[in-house]
Amino acid sequence: MAQNQTTSRQKLDKLSDALNSGTLVDARRMLNGLAPGDVAHLLESSSPKFRHILWQMVDIEREGEILGELGDDLQAQFLEDMDAAEVKMLTVGLEDDDIADILQQLPGHVTREVLSAMDQQDRSRLERVMHYPDDVAGGLMNTDTITIRARLTLDVVLRYLRRHDTIPEMTDNLIVVNRSDQFIGLLSLRTLLVSDPATSVREMMSTDVEPIPVDMPDTEVARLFERNDWVSAPVVDGNGKLMGRITIDDVVDVIREDADRSLMSMAGLDEDADTFAPLARAAPRRTVWLGINLLTAFIASSFINLFQDTIEKVVALAVLMPIVASMGGVAGTQTLTLMVRGIAMGQVQRNNEFWLINRELSIGLLNGLLWASVVAVAASLWFNDWQLGVIIAAAMIINLVTAALTGALIPLLMSRAHIDPAIAGGVVLTTVTDVVGFVSFLGLATLFYA
Amino acid sequence: MAQNQTTSRQKLDKLSDALNSGTLVDARRMLNGLAPGDVAHLLESSSPKFRHILWQMVDIEREGEILGELGDDLQAQFLEDMDAAEVKMLTVGLEDDDIADILQQLPGHVTREVLSAMDQQDRSRLERVMHYPDDVAGGLMNTDTITIRARLTLDVVLRYLRRHDTIPEMTDNLIVVNRSDQFIGLLSLRTLLVSDPATSVREMMSTDVEPIPVDMPDTEVARLFERNDWVSAPVVDGNGKLMGRITIDDVVDVIREDADRSLMSMAGLDEDADTFAPLARAAPRRTVWLGINLLTAFIASSFINLFQDTIEKVVALAVLMPIVASMGGVAGTQTLTLMVRGIAMGQVQRNNEFWLINRELSIGLLNGLLWASVVAVAASLWFNDWQLGVIIAAAMIINLVTAALTGALIPLLMSRAHIDPAIAGGVVLTTVTDVVGFVSFLGLATLFYA
DSSP: OGGGSOOHHHHHHHHHHHHHTTOHHHHHHHHTTSOHHHHHHHHHTSOHHHHHHHHHHSOGGGHHHHHHHSOHHHHHHHHTTOOHHHHHHHTTTOOHHHHHHHHHHSOHHHHHHHHHTSOHHHHHHHHHHHTSOTTBHHHHOBOOOOEEOTTSBHHHHHHHHHTSSOOOTTOOEEEEEOTTOBEEEEEEHHHHHHSOTTSBHHHHOBOOOOOEETTOBHHHHHHHHHHHTOSEEEEEOTTOBEEEEEEHHHHHHHHHHHHHHHHHHHTTOOTTOOTTOOHHHHHHHHHHHHHHHHHHHHHHHHHHHTTHHHHHHOTHHHHHHHHHHHHHHHHHHHHHHHHHHHHHTTOOOHHHHHHHHHHHHHHHHHHHHHHHHHHHHHHHHHHTOHHHHHHHHHHHHHHHHHHHHHHHHHHHHHHHTTOOHHHHHHHHHHHHHHHHHHHHHHHHHHHHHO | OGGGSOOHHHHHHHHHHHHHTTOHHHHHHHHTTSOHHHHHHHHHTSOHHHHHHHHHHSOGGGHHHHHHHSOHHHHHHHHTTOOHHHHHHHTTTOOHHHHHHHHHHSOHHHHHHHHHTSOHHHHHHHHHHHTSOTTBHHHHOBOOOOEEOTTSBHHHHHHHHHTSSOOOTTOOEEEEEOTTOBEEEEEEHHHHHHSOTTSBHHHHOBOOOOOEETTOBHHHHHHHHHHHTOSEEEEEOTTOBEEEEEEHHHHHHHHHHHHHHHHHHHTTOOTTOOTTOOHHHHHHHHHHHHHHHHHHHHHHHHHHHTTHHHHHHOTHHHHHHHHHHHHHHHHHHHHHHHHHHHHHTTOOOHHHHHHHHHHHHHHHHHHHHHHHHHHHHHHHHHHTOHHHHHHHHHHHHHHHHHHHHHHHHHHHHHHHTTOOHHHHHHHHHHHHHHHHHHHHHHHHHHHHHO
């Protein structure tokens, strides 16, 4: 079997060939034979021009599904040129949370137009999802739940299901509610299939699952899914009333974005930055980031400037000073990265942060002592000046301990102030390690050589 | 409902209080009332001493499940002190891939002992999974598949299922195989529940799903799951024979690790580093990383050393030179991070990498021109020397363009050589931007002021 089947990668390669050789009819047929996720991946992996050609070739009834799989950045680009009628058309057959995502990207008047063109039932269902920001449970949920009552027998449930044309995707549980629509428990399809049809839902349902509050932050929802290995989970309001359900496919997107956020923000990039964004979109944020860095670099320089006389006397100081600053930056970044990840995963809390700071300080001190000795020997031999060796060793120890302390404290303080430590942590850190590195090294040198 | 229920977070907080106040009996009861994933999270969020106390309090029959949820690093720590009999006991009731993970962490003789204590059937099933490294499909799979034949009617399938006590977790599809056990198609439980019992499996199964080859890398498996929104997928060998199935909970771990890998390796950390590792475990890798950085810092310094005479003449050069190097480092890191992520997500390929390099060069040039002008004015005014302004501007443009080129090329070349660009990319990059920054700035200055 396997060797006769073309894998999705091979299909993508073939499509690429067809496009490059200009056989557009073939390419179009192949493109529309791909899964929506594959088409989205292809769009995300293409340069703007190529991307535009591909999008033109997508069958109009598949546009919505494909759009739902794209990152926010790219979604916005394609939606930009659409009017309300086009948007309305592509929402057909999409899940509520995907439609809500799309509508939230549009200007207010287009959103209102699209909503008013929907029938009452669709509109009120959508408004329920759109009522919540897309970073809490309510914004992630769909309303396509199948609910049953506890007093039914499994046999009745089976017959009830058979009256459906389809069961929503990712349905692993039926949701048991009372007459006020409040969540009571879950009956898994797996249980339904192996149990005696004469037993009641009440006997077979599991009641030990906690439903997700509608206002729970999405990162916490993701952690619950990860820890409990859920495929789907019910969402309830403050009164325990069932609002909808969240499915693992949407949670996977949250996990991916979450993990990307730290990596991208630490380099001053947008977390869902489009890799192939055209120049005009890619440059601005990075330019601002460089500007901020320039400012901090000038601050560090102004400290060096205080020691002009000493440098003039001993030029070797200018040669060696970047080493002290650089080691502090690298050591601090290690601590910072570990803390940022620990905070993002909810591991670092008030009761254990003191232990962490302590350990980081110890590592800083140990590494400081070790590498300071190496640097001391190297510098003494290089410039044939043991004083220089002592000075740089002392500066290095001071800077590595400072780096550990700063790298640990910045993210703790920032997250306490509800600022994402990944975004600005690195800038603050390297400013501190540069300044402390230069000042300790040049300052000590001034004392010694004065 | 919701407000009467204690959420998992509240439970964790209560447990924490009980532990801190020393009421160990309460704490033990609470701990063993938590889901395995929650206990794992608690262990991962604790300092070594506290962790040891917690682990002692875990009911012995829950140890395996909890161990399965822990990161590799921590798993290894707990397994260290166990003998074969203890390991054997805790594997009871675990899934194959989790047992394989645990066994692969143990010394060879313990693994053999545990395996030989199992019955023939368990052992051969496990050996099938352990035959594959844990970063390919074969290492991720479980063997708990329910297979059916295409000629059966749905009614027969329903009765066949009812003979089971339970259906394996995360079963969304039954797997249809032929008499040689080769994969033919999938019959979803959802279809089974709504379709006419008189129809045959052949009529209702879907055959357009590609099974996963047993040797597919885990990151590619993860991408397939993400793009196709799968809950589980069948795994086949080269002859199309069904080997097992992969479930989304294991894929989520791959996605998480994958995303973590870039973040952590860029700072020279282990991707599944334990946040609360004791000093002796946390320090070594970071020490090595600092040593490598020290070497590169000395290389950069040796280039500064070439220009001692010029610096002695114009000390302002020493004051300003870190600015040029730092801007190059930051700009290069932005490009590098974007490329590392693009490569990790499979977006960057041969047919689009030229476009990307081109765009990065353009951004480098534009940012170079912009910030060079700003720096030129600032430096000229600061040191009242317009020559200095011209020199630093030229050096900054040279270094930002170099940074873009290096940041783009390093990850492309490394991934072509099958080296993870996240691991060493940053070191190579900053060495280049430091050297080019110092040499261009000091070199130009030597020409001007000579």
